[in-house]
Amino acid sequence: MGETYKAGTKLSSTVCQTQIMALRVPAEELEITCGGTPMSADDGDKGDINSDLAGGTLVGKRYVDEGETMEFLCTRGGDGTVQVNGVSLDVKQAKKLPSSD
Amino acid sequence: MNIHLILQMAAEAMGDREAITAGGQRMTYAELDTAARQIAAQVKPGQRLAYLAENHPAMSAAIFGAALAGTPFVPINYRLASEQIEALMSRVRPALLISENDHLYNDIELVRREDVMSGESMDGEAPDIEGGIAIELFTSGTTGEPKSAILRHANLMAYIFGSVEFMSAGEDEASLVAVPPYHIAGISAVLSSTYAGRRMVQLPNFSAEAWIALARDESVTHAFVVPTMLQHIIEYVEANGVSLDLPGLQALSYGGGKMPLAVIEKAMELLPHANFTNAYGLTETSSTICLLDPDAHRAAMESNDPLVKRRLGSVGQPLPTIELLIKSEDGKLCAPDEVGLVYVRGEQVGGEYKGMGSQLDDEGWFPTKDVGFVDGEGYLFLDGRADDVIVRGGENISPGEVEDVLISHDAIKDVAVVAVADEQWGEAVGAAVVCNGDQPSEEDLCAMVKNRLRSSRVPSKIIFMDELPYNETGKLLRRVLRDQIAAL
Numbered sequence: 001m002g003e004t005y006k007a008g009t010k011l012s013s014t015v016c017q018t019q020i021m022a023l024r025v026p027a028e029e030l031e032i033t034c035g036g037t038p039m040s041a042d043d044g045d046k047g048d049i050n051s052d053l054a055g056g057t058l059v060g061k062r063y064v065d066e067g068e069t070m071e072f073l074c075t076r077g078g079d080g081t082v083q084v085n086g087v088s089l090d091v092k093q094a095k096k097l098p099s100s101d
Numbered sequence: 102m103n104i105h106l107i108l109q110m111a112a113e114a115m116g117d118r119e120a121i122t123a124g125g126q127r128m129t130y131a132e133l134d135t136a137a138r139q140i141a142a143q144v145k146p147g148q149r150l151a152y153l154a155e156n157h158p159a160m161s162a163a164i165f166g167a168a169l170a171g172t173p174f175v176p177i178n179y180r181l182a183s184e185q186i187e188a189l190m191s192r193v194r195p196a197l198l199i200s201e202n203d204h205l206y207n208d209i210e211l212v213r214r215e216d217v218m219s220g221e222s223m224d225g226e227a228p229d230i231e232g233g234i235a236i237e238l239f240t241s242g243t244t245g246e247p248k249s250a251i252l253r254h255a256n257l258m259a260y261i262f263g264s265v266e267f268m269s270a271g272e273d274e275a276s277l278v279a280v281p282p283y284h285i286a287g288i289s290a291v292l293s294s295t296y297a298g299r300r301m302v303q304l305p306n307f308s309a310e311a312w313i314a315l316a317r318d319e320s321v322t323h324a325f326v327v328p329t330m331l332q333h334i335i336e337y338v339e340a341n342g343v344s345l346d347l348p349g350l351q352a353l354s355y356g357g358g359k360m361p362l363a364v365i366e367k368a369m370e371l372l373p374h375a376n377f378t379n380a381y382g383l384t385e386t387s388s389t390i391c392l393l394d395p396d397a398h399r400a401a402m403e404s405n406d407p408l409v410k411r412r413l414g415s416v417g418q419p420l421p422t423i424e425l426l427i428k429s430e431d432g433k434l435c436a437p438d439e440v441g442l443v444y445v446r447g448e449q450v451g452g453e454y455k456g457m458g459s460q461l462d463d464e465g466w467f468p469t470k471d472v473g474f475v476d477g478e479g480y481l482f483l484d485g486r487a488d489d490v491i492v493r494g495g496e497n498i499s500p501g502e503v504e505d506v507l508i509s510h511d512a513i514k515d516v517a518v519v520a521v522a523d524e525q526w527g528e529a530v531g532a533a534v535v536c537n538g539d540q541p542s543e544e545d546l547c548a549m550v551k552n553r554l555r556s557s558r559v560p561s562k563i564i565f566m567d568e569l570p571y572n573e574t575g576k577l578l579r580r581v582l583r584d585q586i587a588a589l
Contacts, residue, residue, distance in 0.1 A: 007102075008102045008229060008255075010229075021106070023262065059110060059113070059114045059267065059268070060110065060114070060266065060267025060268050061267075062262075073262065075106060075109070075110055076110070076113060076114075077114075094266055095421055096266065096269070097264050097265075097392065097394075097420065097421075098352065098354070098376060098378040098392065098394050098395060099265075099276070099293070099297070099299075099323050099352055099354060099378070100264065100293075100325070100354045100356070100378055100380035100382075100388075100389040100392055101286050101289040101290045101293050101325050101354065101356075101380065101388055101389060
């Protein structure tokens with residue numbers, strides 16, 4: 001039971017401070033969770049985190065699935081683990097470029 | 102998407118970090134966010150946010166303030182003549198104008214720069230407007246009427262996400278910003294520095310002396326200059342017999358025009374510890390699309406291989422998020438080393454102008470109108486603008502190839518080649534030359550071009566000038582030069 005998302009959509013965790021923004025998403029239904037609970041468009045009160053899914057998120061990091069079919073930017077860090085369809089996302093290793101401006 | 106996200110993340114994750122140093126004024130990311138919200142609260146529905154002033158913390162705040170208010174930020178070149186400013190302002194209204202002076206314009210509400218960062222502030226998140234415009238930036242108009250280039254939030258965010266890591270700068274890092282607000286590099290400096298968490302040290306009015314002093318006093322670690330700035334810095338150091346003692350300067354990037362080889366070589370000699378980066382980009386591409394990185398600079402300086410050595414004159418390779426290709430005038434793909442027109446594609450590429458629409462083709466390629474070639478390893482070499490190509494009896498001559506030969510003459514300090522009217526050939530080569538001292542003879546110069554290139558490249562007209570016409574950001578005004586030569 002998921003939803004379809006588009007690039008630019010912002011989601012908040014319902015169990016921690018984590019916020020993410022979709023940068024690239026496939027056009028299919030996804031179930032996006034953080035700390036074991038579905039993420040929400042509203043940044044409201046926080047419930048209890050599933051302690052098995054408390055890996056944490058880091059602000060500014062990009063998170064991707066294994067095939068890099070989707071990419072999310074963590075816009076606020078928190079305690080939960082972000083999963084899509086029950087699979088944890090990984091931090092994308094960015095190629096460091098020299099500062100140009 | 103909204104570029105205010107950059108400041109929102111910075112203010113939340115490193116709110117107490119110093120964001121801007123401007124004279125005696127210092128501002129943290131949290132304070133910059135408050136200032137942006139104060140500016141946003143003053144923008145009325147339907148108004149753009151225009152900015153007619155030198156670099157200042159209010160300019161950085163206004164970029165994000167416009168985004169919060171959901172309206173384009175439109176910086177105007179304050180160095181233009183008043184009637185030119187008037188003409189641009191009539192294309193911006195209705196607007197709220199942040200200005201250094203009290204001059205009024207039709208349908209434009211004025212707020213003084215020193216008053217704008219005060220009052221009530223806008224609450225909440227920035228609006229997410231599908232396809233929203235973040236910046237309207239007038240091009241310099243070196244070849245005609247300035248065009249208003251449109252950059253959408255999605256273009257600028259793609260550039261930042263593709264080229265900068267969030268909070269990747271150390272707390273001790275500081276970037277010297279000397280480019281003006283109405284230049285794309287002045288805009289991207291604000292976005293990149295804020296996302297990286299690198300303190301901006303603003304220099305409103307460039308002079309070599311002020312730049313060097315500020316870099317030293319503020320322990321600057323990073324800086325971006327246009328070629329003429331670097332040239333002035335080197336000339337100042339040489340003329341005054343002072344040393345360029347900037348041990349803290351780790352990274353010096355440059356772009357915005359063609360860098361003379363002699364200048365970059367001298368700069369690398371004066372700052373042996375610094376990492377040099379050449380950044381090539383256009384207003385229409387949200388700034389940088391190609392980089393010649395520090396390793397490539399060193400390799401070019403040290404190598405005996407002519408193919409590696411010549412890369413010091415290249416603008417490097419495309420960013421990982423940019424595709425680039427070279428096409429001939431009839432649309433065929435060019436082979437390596439074959440000169441053609443430069444096309445780019447990527448999410449950061451805006452490629453549209455107000456009132457003219459998108460210039461992208463069906464497959465998303467943007468014609469930069471720059472002429473150049475790519476070598477076997479993907480390094481791009483630029484050879485001027487397509488509009489500047491001289492067509493002599495059906496043969497295309499790029500000014501750059503003739504300029505490169507003439508500038509290698511010891512007595513020549515600066516040179517520009519433009520088309521001049523020719524009864525027999527339609528167009529021919531005209532050269533404007535600035536000398537170091539003794540003026541070489543026209544015959545010598547013509548013989549040099551003939552020997553190194555061929556007779557069709559030999560200037561039919563050579564004029565000697567005290568200096569070439571550049572605008573204040575170092576762009577050669579070829580149109581002005583063409584008119585000057587034609588009038589002789």
